[in-house]
Amino acid sequence: MEPVSMDHVTAFRRFNRYFTRRIGVLDDHYLGQDRPLGEARLLFEIGDGASLRELRSRLGLDAGYLSRMAKALQAQGLARLSAHPRDNRLRMIELTPAGRLEVTEQDRRAGAAAAGLLEGLGEAQRAELTRAMATAQRLLRLAGITVTLVDGAAPDARACLDAYAADIDARFPEGFDKDDLVRPREVSGDAGAFFVAYEEHRPVGCGALRRLEPGVGEIRHVWVHPDARRLGLARRLLDALEQEASARHFTVVRLDTHAALTEAQAMYRACGYTDIPAYDDNVYASHWFEKRLDG
DSSP states (O other): OOOOOHHHHHHHHHHHHHHHHHTTTTOSSGGGSSSOHHHHHHHHHHTTOEEHHHHHHHHTOOHHHHHHHHHHHHHTTSEEEEEETTEEEEEEEEEOHHHHHHHHHHHHHHHHHHHHHHTTSOHHHHHHHHHHHHHHHHHHHHHHOEEEEEOTTSHHHHHHHHHHHHHHHHHSTTOOOGGGSOOGGGGSGGGEEEEEEEETTEEEEEEEEEEEETTEEEEEEEEEOGGGTTSSHHHHHHHHHHHHHHHTTOSEEEEEEOTTOHHHHHHHHHTTOEEEOOOSOOTTOSEEEEEEOOO
16 A cells, blocks of 8 residues: 555545534534434334443443443433343343433434534535435544455355355356365464454455465455445455565465356456466366566
8 A cells, every 4th residue: 555645634634624513513412402413323223122242342432431432321311231130241222201302302313413514505416415424434444444364264264265155156157066176274373364444343245265285376256245345345445455465575476266256356367367268177267368577
């Protein structure tokens, strides 16, 4: 990845300051109700009930801060804290009838506030803004995903491969045999590498690199969870694998793909891969690609 330009940083911070002020985040009485945004958002996220552990992970909050907010909502009669019926280590939180009414009113006010912001725009401008927000959300999601090198035998690595196998088994007319997945020893240590992509601590993608011969690596099993597709994550994974290949002094990387995976073929060509004759006897492959690495 290229270094981040200070112009980009400045523009991002300027937008944050404007947007948070415009939607009332700085007001202790968010949407005119008797609580700040943090408590209002927590009420919304509780929904039909959740554990504090789940909410802490979902919202990225400090455990102590979340506990204080939960107790404040309980003191206001809006939420109820209890132990999990089957695990005393987990604390659960649910909305009271008053809390559910509060969320309904909060939703009404939030909708009215959003409509008020959009009233000053024409229909074409609203559509433009909606598209821009969708693009911003997609790119911010991608920016928040981490791509991490893990051992090929790690539970997250094998879970991703299981999901990959199930995915392509459904897409390939002939199905797919899990025995054809790379072995942990092929993508660990000196033999290769395995990357897992995480979004909010949840595995959402993977990719493998293994050594074919001196100076030549092979990329295998680039996969993205359906929930994380169309973000650009496959290219992020491919870039990480290519960087790892360069670090291992591979001058060439190869890969193959199935005829049904037309989107993968398009991505590889767009990323500088060229079609080559078959270099293996993979029964699932119909297209073979190669890319020479700089340096």
